[in-house]
Amino acid sequence: MGNFSDFLPYTANGLSSIGFPTIFPVSYRFLPTTSLHSCADLRDPALAFNILITVLLFLVLRPKPIFTYWCLVCIGFWHVTLFSQPQASPPPIDTAFSIFLPALFVAYAFWRLAFRFVVPIFSSMPIEATVWYLAPFWAGVLCNIIFDEIPISRLTASDIDQRKGGITALVIIVIVVLFIVVNQVRVIRKTGWLPYYLGWYILGALTxxxxxQLPGLEFRLHHYILAIVLIPGTAFPTRLSAVYQAFLLGMFLNGVAAFGFASILQTAADLRRDAPIGSALPAFLNNATNLNSSIPLQNQTIFWSPIPDDSWDGFALLVDDVERYVGAALNFSLASLQSGLPHFFRLAYTSGGTAGDFTKAGTLWPNGTWVDPLPGPS
Structure with missing residues (x-):
């Protein structure tokens, strides 16, 4: 469609949009019907098929435990890669194979450390094996969907603080995990292996x-790492151990297939995503002298303050959320803007062509009234 103005807020299908009462140059419209075909969402059919295959594997085929285990690993990994949470669209198969091989090595370690002691116990109990393994396994594989409503995206202090209900959710998760760990410690103590496991976990905690404490880096506990840490503690032939290790295996496969083997240490920039970087913010210098309704919009100009120091070399200006200017000038002509509409301006310092934080939007209303942006970055 190109230029379109006055996007109205709308609520449909359980979703609510936010209005945008000005013009946007690259707009498009969804048609109610289309001549295009062969576009289908295969996630649900693929999930149903893969669950059916794993159920048949446990109930009908009943191969050796190690074969069953490797089938779960492969099916879970490729389900995440191709259907439930691909890294891109279409799924990057080359990237998937670069992750798959090291994932198999980790899965082999899981088998040696935990699964080989538990899975064979249920060989003569196919119904129990199906219940205790498949339900939690698929819950782990689909943990991005199952836990989507939990207000925690990343286990970092800044992320938890910024999300409403994040601290409460974290407390509940910690209580549940603590209960599970205490119960599992009780099981391990009965076997006499507690000192051995405790020693390794203490060594890991010290590491x-x-x-x-390494400078410039922040510790990040990815969920695939959490699975790696906890699976060795499930190497005891109980029903709960089967549930725990099945869920953790699914969670591990979800993590590595969807995000790769992300580093346990990351810089602040890695964790920031698109959040503000905390840079200095420029200031607009507009008033009733240069912006008022008696002057046609095409003859008006907005101004901003000079660069305060040598750490910046220019400015970037967003007009109606589109970058319209990058350079060292201290003003911008409004001759190209459409009159009769409100317009929104965000300004940032630049260094070497890279913009810092943008201000919140300053607003120029059709009657010539200028409203300064609120404090803080966008």
């Missing part, structure tokens, strides 16, 4: 403490 984490050392790593977390």
């Amino acid at each position: 984490v403490v050392v790593l977390s």
Whole structure:
């Protein structure tokens, strides 16, 4: 469609949009019907098919435990890669194979450390094996969907603080995990292996403490790493151990297939995503002298303050959320803007062509009234 103005807020299909009462140059419209075909969402059929295959594997085919285990690993990994949470569209198969091989090595370690002690116990109990393994396994594989409503995206202090209900959700998760760990410790203590496991976990905790103190890096506990840490503690032939290790295996496959083997240590920039970087913000210098309804919009100009120091070399200006100017000038002509509509302006310093934080939107109303942006970055 190109230029379109006055996008109205709308609510449909359980979703609500936000209005945008000005013009946008690259607009498009969804038609109610289309001549295009062969576009289908295969996630649900693929999930149903893969669940059916794994059920048949446990109930009908009943191969050796190690074969069953490797089938779960492969089916779970490629289901995430191709259907439930691909890294891109279409799924990058080359990237998937680069992750698949190291994932198989980790899965082999899981088998040696935990699964080989539990899976064979259920060989003569196919119905129990199906219940205790498949339900939690698929819950782990689809953990991005199952836990989508939990207000925690990443286990970092800044992310938890910024999300409403994040601290409450974290407390509940910690209580549940603590209950599971205490119960599993009780099981391990009965077997006499507690000192051995406790020693390794203490060593791991000390290693984490050392790593977390490295300058310029922040410790990030990805969910695939959490699965790696906890699976060795499930190497005991109980029904709960089967549930735990099945869920953790699915969670591991979800993590590595969807995001790769992300680093346990990341820089602040890695964790920031598109959040503000905390840079200085420029200021607009507009008033009733240069902006008022008696002057045609095409003859008006907005102004901003000069660069305060040598750390910046220019400005970037967004007009109606489209970058319209990058350079060292201290003003911008409004001659190209459409009159009769409100317009929104965001300004940032630049250095070497890279913009810092943008201000919140300053608003120029059709009657010539200028409203300064609120404090803080966009």
